Amino acid sequence: GFPTPANVPGELWIGGPGVSRGYVGRPRLTAERFVPDPLADRPGSRAYRSGDLVRMLGGGRYEFLGRIDAQIKIRGFRVEPGEVEVAVRRLASVKAAVVVARSDAERGVHLVAYVVSREEHPSGVRDAAELEKLLPAYMIPSAWVYLERLPLTGNNKVDRRALPAPVWHAARDTVPPRTHTERAIAAAFEHVLRLSNVDRESDFFLLGGHSLLAVSLVAQIERNLGTRVELLDVFQRRTVAALAARVDQGAPAGRSEIWSELASGAGPEVLAMHGLSGRVTDLLALAGALDGRLAVAGLTADSGLDQMSLAELARHHTEEIRERRGQGPFLILAHSAGAFFALEVARALLGDGLSAAVCLLDPPPFETRADAVDEVSIARKWGTEVLAAAGRESESWRLAGASGEAATLRALADAGLGAGAEEGRLLQEELRRYARLFACSREARVSGPRVPHSTVILASEGNGRSGAARAVASWLSVLEEPSTSVVEATHFGMLKAPAVARVADLVARWSVTTGFDGKAGS
Structure with a gap:
């Protein structure tokens, strides 16, 4: 077992001198529950695996989410119904709730939420929409059953056997494929x-x-x-x-589209900048959390743009932005190393006499580096991010001995990722684009205008681990008095539920504090 960051669900292990040696006369159960303590200094120390799923809140507090042995698989994802239940109870409309897993021939394994609502006319569609701000789509219950009260046993616990089967209603009309x-x-x-x-x-x-x-x-x-x-x-x-x-x-004519509309809203428009992948995929959940509040458009680096220098890429993006959105003002959002591209685009816009600000999500330290790119390290870094995107962080050990592009691709294939010839070729293209954009990002320099009205949102278990002041210090040479916030999450976890809801609130607040009214082009 490995320790999990704050706010990340994991099994509760109990260690220390008070832990017994096991169960009397039950060697098999002892072997399952009493395991070597990975954090103990004394050889032979044991830890007890409680089987409880918890989340560390800080200050010595833990939130109980359910039992590990209650995990189920939905669409290939491991889901703990107790974690979903905790999120449902957080909804303002919910007085009490329990979430259970059911299974039938038509739908397979699915979640059902049983809710005692505070509303006179509760709506499963409305509650599901609110829950999507906290959880990914695969964790949203398929059915919502509203009860006057939850059935209880004689011990005052929820009687799950007495919960009624759901009556199914489609959340929306489905239209089958036509052609x-x-x-x-x-x-x-x-x-x-x-x-x-x-x-x-x-x-x-x-x-x-x-x-x-x-x-x-x-x-x-x-x-x-x-x-x-x-x-x-x-x-x-x-x-x-x-x-x-x-x-x-058929094949599109002319230049490739690098612009995509990700969300709509009445507030100022935010331009989401690509990272080292050249995509804005990592920001889709955040755009979804902002939908209805802020308009979000995404800028990618594809079809040769990754071959440009940083200055050329920034100028290309600037021309694209001005062609589509006129004179601004411009709010630019980026995660991780995308911060370097966002910075250069903002500087180019400022150099044109326009207004621009940046919101940087857990950026790495701002460094000016002229040394050669370490291709082995870059390939491993990319491979680690691929595994993280697939929810397979636990298999990052496969990359430990990878000595370059080919070895990294083989390690991913061994993990079942990109094992087919075509998938492998596409992954190779992705790795090479990542390496080119990594080299491009290192061309960022201190010289140039400092970007005003900006903010930095750090992940407590990411680049903000060393503290907000230290993490932001290297950016003070290029940002003018940026505001700073810290979200309890990992580097990539800040873009996923439940942390992404908090990040969305901070982004929306920043868009107002810039003083830029209305959409770009107004």
Whole structure:
């Protein structure tokens, strides 16, 4: 076992001199529960695996989420119903709730929320929408049952056996695929995501897709249709219908689209900048959390843009932004090393006499480096991020001995990621783009205008681990008196539920404090 960061669910282990040696006369159970203590200094020390799923809140406090042995798998993801139950209880409309796993032939394993509501006319659609601000789509209960009170046993515990079976109502009308192309792409969705009955408006990423699965989707669509779609198309046209329309249109003429609309809202528009992957996939959940409050547009680096110098890339993005959004003002958002691209674009806009500000999410230290790029380290870093995107961080040990591009790709294939020839080729392209953009990001320099009205939001278990003041210090040479916030999360966890809701609130607040009123171009 490995310690988990604050606010991340994990099994509670108990160690110390008070832990016994095991269960009398039960050697098998003893071996399961009493294990070597990984944190003890004394050889032979044991720790007790409680089987309780908890989250460390700080100050010696822990939140009980349920039992490890109650975990289930939904769409290939491990889900703890107790964790979902805690989130449901946090909704303002909920007085009491319990979440249980059910299974039937039609839907397989699914979650059902039983709720005592504070509202006179409760709505499962409305509560599910609120819960999506806290949890990823695959953790949202499939059915919501509203009761006057939860049934209790004689011991005053919820009587789960007495909970009624749900009566199913579709959250929205589903429309099956209409054309041959739509049916083939829907079949590709189902194959990659291991789902059934995908309709034409199904969103690949809301169904549980991520950047690595997008690589598999591209390969599967080519197998189904004999037609190649670009990886960028999957990110920009996320539904079956939209992807099918792209395929039926044929290859696009002219320059590649690097702009995508991610969210709409009445507040100022935020421009989401790509990171080292050249994509904005990592920011999709944040854009979803901002939807209805702020408009969000994404800028990618594809089709040769990753071959440019940092100055050339910033100028290209600046021209794209001004062509689409006029004179600004411009609010630019970036995560991790995307901060370097956001900074250069903001400086270019300021140099043109326009107003710009940046919101940097857990950026690495600002360093000016002219030494050669360590290709081995970059390949491992990329591989670690690929595993994180796939929810496979625990297998990062496979990369320990990887000595470059080929070894990193083999390590991922051993983990079942990109094992097919086409998937492997696409992953190789992704790694090479990542390496080129990494080298590009290192061209950032201190010289240039300092960007005003900016903010830095750090992850407590990411680049903010050393403390906010130290983490932001290196950026003070390029940002003018930035505000600083810290979110209890890991570097990538800050972009996922539940932390992403807090990040969205901070981004929305920053957009107001800049004093930039209205949308870009106004």
